[in-house]
Amino acid sequence: MLNKILIANRGEIACRVAATARRLGIATVAVYSDADAHAKHVQSCDESVRLGPAPAKESYLCGDKIIAAALATGAQAVHPGYGFLSENAEFAQACADAGLVFIGPPASAIRAMGSKSAAKALMEKAAVPLVPGYHGERQESGFLRAEADRIGYPVLLKASAGGGGKGMRVVERSEDFEAALASCKREAISSFGDDRVLVEKYLTQPRHIEIQVFADTHGNCVYLFERDCSVQRRHQKVLEEAPAPGMTAERRAAMGDAAVAAARAVGYVGAGTVEFIANQDGSFYFMEMNTRLQVEHPVTEMITGQDLVEWQLRVASGEALPLEQEQLRINGHAIEARIYAENPEKGFLPSIGTLARMRTASAVEFRLHEAGASQPAAVRIDSGVREGDAISPFYDPMIAKLIVWGADREAALRNMSRALAQYQVVGLATNIGFLQRLVSGAAFSQADLDTGLIERHHDALFPAPAPASIDTLALAAAALLQGEAQAAGDADPWSSTHGWRLNGKLLRTLEFSDQAGPAALQLEYAGDGSSWRLLANGSDHAMRIESADGSTLRLSLDGRVLQADVVREGELLHVFDGRMQYSLRYADPMAHAGHSEAEGGRLTAPMPGKIVAILAQKGSSVEKGAPLLIMEAMKMEHTITAPAGGTVVDMLYAVGDQVAEGAQLLEFKAA
Known part of the structure; x- marks a missing residue:
């Protein structure tokens, strides 16, 4: 067995690998950029080595620095995690050449x-079914467009060296092909250093099913069943589960055998995933092979009871696979949700900021089985951040992977809903509310799965904001009253929660707003410091604070007991009631009036990023929705469009410029 490894990655996967290594008695070395000097993965390892500045190209993508760190610290091996250099053949060869x-x-x-193109050719020779497309080396735009025209629209452009949804575009019409190709190539060169693409027929309502394979150096190769990863946005997975709903034993065996054959064809060793795109009728086509551990590997671990990182370390040490195919069994059902710092209501734009508060469901981090246990823990959380950590613009904005297990799919769904409801994140936008709607929605809960699920059910998943309920308003008001009382103490009689007045009762108006609009209520103080009469929307309610412990409030409202955590963040009040999160903005009458949201002729950056293309010139007239410029942030492109017909007065940045969130990008005059 290896005795010391270097983990050439960051975040949750570095923490994940370190946890298994620690359990096996293997020493670990972390690497970090300047942005990650105090990160969780650094503190999870026995030693750490600085690589360089925050940008990945100057740190985590510097293979020579990583190899030098491994040699300097006496590490015998390098675990690449996923992303970064995990599928870089030159880096793998350089490690071997250095004796690692x-x-x-x-x-x-x-x-x-x-x-991807070479892999498709290899699979074609092995008689594995392929989606119609062009997988060759010619990359001239005219030729690729002609191939797309031949295949028939819609087509999918896909970065040949890609993964994780980067460098992918669906093209619906021939006239849109050139622009989509240019965007795809820009994103591919930024993410992978390779702008080659392939063109495939885009299948409607397909499922994305992948097979986990494992091979050793003794000629053994097995598959650890399948994962359904159909629920995606922007070609990136959102929910994953194992086993795939509706999978028959015959189809599972056929796909597993095909995956093993693919792995054997290239002399594979270690963990890998063979991805298939499957029609609803059960037919399937080879899509690609990921030559690394996948983000969603925990669902496979949960249903098999096997630690795949331990398997990796044993195979890398020269050992045979721990189990043979006939010894592998499926136990129960597992679902993984990727919790991201992003705003689903704004096109899933990444959110940058500090995790001012992070509370989660009770979970067993990474561990699968206690000694002698017959089933895994119901909830597992793999995360690379803690409360107080920052989500920066330099890397993927993942906060955590939430993995649940149940004896069957229905039990797993219940555990997922319960665990999501227990999450409390303050400081930046997250996709937790969206995940709750997705998991509880009819399509996912009934396993009506395909890669277009989110788009097909857009209206249900993105409903119009509903006005705050009287319960939410009461909890927010009570939190304000408690905060004022605690801030004033006994020294300020004017902030007393008793509200005593010489000639009558105090009547106070509180004004809030949320996505649904303004909401106001009136409080009539009873004079005892814990009871009020609450008037809102023409209704009258009796409110009493029963107890307050930190952020946890317990109220009686018309005899009903309410309990929630209410966290204040400046003017925002976040109410977590055990089911959902509600955010209200308090209009503090003592604060200065805020600046207007109306920006007039300004168009601002929705996040920190880099200008990668300018599509409209100074003085040009444009129509509403016309693309003006393209920003890149977190390896994804975002197009800034004209809010109305008008004129571009001035472009304030050039291609290559870095811009801060909220920066004015151009001056625009509406017609």
């Missing part, structure tokens, strides 16, 4: 499968 074990497949296998 690369905890992954040989460079030859990465090279064979790393190019």
Whole structure:
């Protein structure tokens, strides 16, 4: 067994690998950029080495620095995690040349499968079904457009060296092809250093099903069943589950055998995933092979009871696979939700900020089975951040992976809903509310799955904001009253919660607003410091604060007992009632009036990023919705469009410029 490894990654996967290594008695070395000097993954390892500045190209993508760190610290092997250099054949070969074990497949296998086009050609020779498309080396835009025209629209453009949804575009019409290709190539070169693409027929209502394979150096190769990863946005997975709903034993065996054959064809070693796109009728086509551990590997671990990182470390140490195919069994059902710092209501734009508060469901981090246990823990959380940490613009904005297990899919769904409801995140936008609607929605709960699920059910998943309920308003008001009383103490009689007045009762108006609009209520003080008469929307309610412990409030409202955590963040009050999160903005009459949201002729950056393309010139006239410029943030492109017909008065930045969130990008005059 290896005795010391370097983990060439960051975030939750670095923490995940370190946890298994620690359990096996293997020493670990972390690497970090300046942005991650105090990160959780650094503190999870025994040693750490600085790589360089925050941008990945100057730190986590510097293979020579990583190899030098491994040699300097006496590490025997390098675990690449996923992303960054995990599927870089040159890095794998450089590790081997330096006498280090690369905890992954040989460079030859990465090279064979790393190019989507080369992999498709290899699978074609092996008689594995392929989606109609062009997978060759010619990359002239005119030729690729002609191929797309031949295949028939819609087509999918996909970065040949890509993964994680980066460098992918669906093209509906021939006249849109050139612009989509240019955007796809820009994103591909930024993410992978390779702008080659392939063109495939875009299937409607397909499912995305992948098979986990594992091979050792003794000629053994097995599959650890399948994962359904159909629920996606922007070609990135949102929910994953194992086993795939509706999978028959015959189809599972056929797909598993095909995946093993693909792995054997390239002399594969270690953990890998063979991805298939499947029609609703059960037919399936090879899509690609990921020559690394996948983000969603925990659902496979939960249903098999196997620690796949331990398998990786044992195979890298020269051991045979721990189990043979006939020894592997499926136990129950597991679902994974990716919790991101992003705003689903704004096109899933990444959110940057500090995790001022992070509370989660009770969970067992990483561990699968206690000794002698017959089933895994119901809830598992893999995370690379803690309360107080920042989500920066330099890396993927994942906060955590929430994984649940149940004896069947219905039990797993209940556990997921319960665990999501217990999350409390303050300081930045998250997708938790969206995930709750997705998990409880009819399509996912009934396993009506395909890669277009989110788009097909857009209206249900993005409902119009509902006005705050009287319960939410009462809890927010009570939190304000408690906060004022605690801030004033006994020294300020004017902030007393008793509200005593010489000639009558105090009547106070509180004004709030949320996405649904303004909401106001009146409080009539009873004079005892804990009871009020609450008037809102023409109704009259009796409110009493029963107890307050930190952020946790317990109220009686018309005899009903309400309990919630209410967290104040400046003017925002976040109410967590155990089911959902509600955010209200308090209009503090003592505060200065805020600036107007109306920006007039200003168009501002929705997040920190870089200008990668300018599509309209100074003085040009444009129509509403016309693309004006393209920003890149977190390896994804975001197009800034004209809010109305008008004229571009001035462009304030050039291609290559870095811009801060909220920065004015251009001056625009509406017609």
